[in-house]
Amino acid sequence: MIRNFIRAALVSLGLFTGPALAEEPFIVVQSTTSTQNSGLLDYILPWFEAETGIDVRVVAVGTGQAIRNAINGDGDVLLVHAKADEEQFVEDGWGVERFDVMYNDFVLVGPKSDPAKVKGGSDIVAALTAVSEAEVAFASRGDDSGTHKAEMRHWNDVGVDPAAESGTWYRETGSGMGATLNVASGMDAYTLTDRATWESFGNRGNLDVLVEGDPRLFNQYGVILVNPEKHAGVRAAAGQRFVDWLIGPDGQAAIEAFELNGQQLFFPNAK
Template sequence: MFRAAIKSAMILFGLFAGPAAAEEPFIVVQSTTSTQNSGLLDFILPGFEAESGIDVRVVAVGTGQAIRNAINGDGDVLLVHAKPAEKQFVADGWGVERRDVMYNDFVLVGPKSDPAKIKGGDDAVAALAAIAQAKAPFASRADDSGTHKAEKALWSLSGTDPTLSSGEWYRETGSGMGATLNLAAGMDAYALTDRATWLSFGNKGNLEILVEGDPRLFNQYGVILVNPEKHPRVRAAAGKRFIDWLTGPDGQEAIAAYKLNGEQLFFPNAQQ
């Protein structure tokens, strides 16, 4: 967390300082809260920085906001987890190329009392339908993040529009995964979360994983270089070097090596 705070301060300095600071070898990576909060980036980035001499400054926000930031030219590399939106980003000319990096999965968590009776299931869509039928509390990020996009797709498959019950059993936080899980823990609510953030989350309270293993809970991450033709200030050479490292043997091995309490959080799957 201390490293992340220092990085954030350096980002602000790097973006607004004068020409001398702009010549320092660094890149800005627009990424998601899950890669930062899980501890993955703190684990893998020192290896790249030591090998390349390039400092990596991370802006960790929801995927939707990360994409908007990249469109605005506020970054050199995009590392997020919403494949349709990533493909659209490239198709619209904002990114040069999209490459798979790694994956994990989403899980449905909820209170041990499980009022919707979904525990042990592997059908996330049926589970959401049961939650809606029971009008059991559900905490949503509602922030256009990759997790929120996945949640909305699952609700759509269930034939339910939970936003019609916003403020009732469906609670929209407009916040990150940690804050949303804190709310869920405080009110014994269900929530959709990526597994890495869940494993890293300390305030689980009465919450536990209730539904997992549905193929529709697959969570793919991709990396894209921001198009320097759209934003000439993009550090294209340094950004490409980072992408090549992340999707190459060294980066992929570093991702696979990151574990929490002996459990691997991300699984590399870049095409070599």
């Protein structure tokens, strides 16, 4: 991984002050595919690890699965993007406290030929209404991820139950964002994606960003320490140190500094 090369460089320069790798404490972070696939975590984690000597092991899955994993005790920290579900996670006692970390946005991508004629719009509900009325191909993650949850909120606003159309113009991949973008590229289909994954995606084919800028496409990320009272195995001290770093000045600066092709992909907003 890229971060291992960075850490190796820090070690060689004498900047890594933590204990030897074999003796490092570690934490497990249940997170989303967007934070991993975009390269964000590979970029910021070496700095936390160098400062603390705490190794961060990331499980990158959809938000729904990440939350279920944390409920099962398979993680110390949750870093996801479905605020209502995160707040419920804390309210149910599975998490200690939720903090805003950063945000970006979702975009609707689709074929450049744009059979639904939505290109240049900034109203996601109007765009999805046009897609459903034209019955043109739409690829959905269908995996209970943060992106899928956001998509379903928009379909609800449209007044369409896409599950009833599954297998016709509406296709559920049951996969992560990268795989779903691959399907959309192969089918010349529309899909909703977080911007960070889109910017890091290489197989765009005939796809382009068609709709963006709607305030409803705002994409907030939050971080939560898993409640050690629920699972005695939670590495609470190390996990809290990571939470504090992520929402503190060093973590926020690292997030802000992360760019891809000269474009900032995440915007820190911890309070």
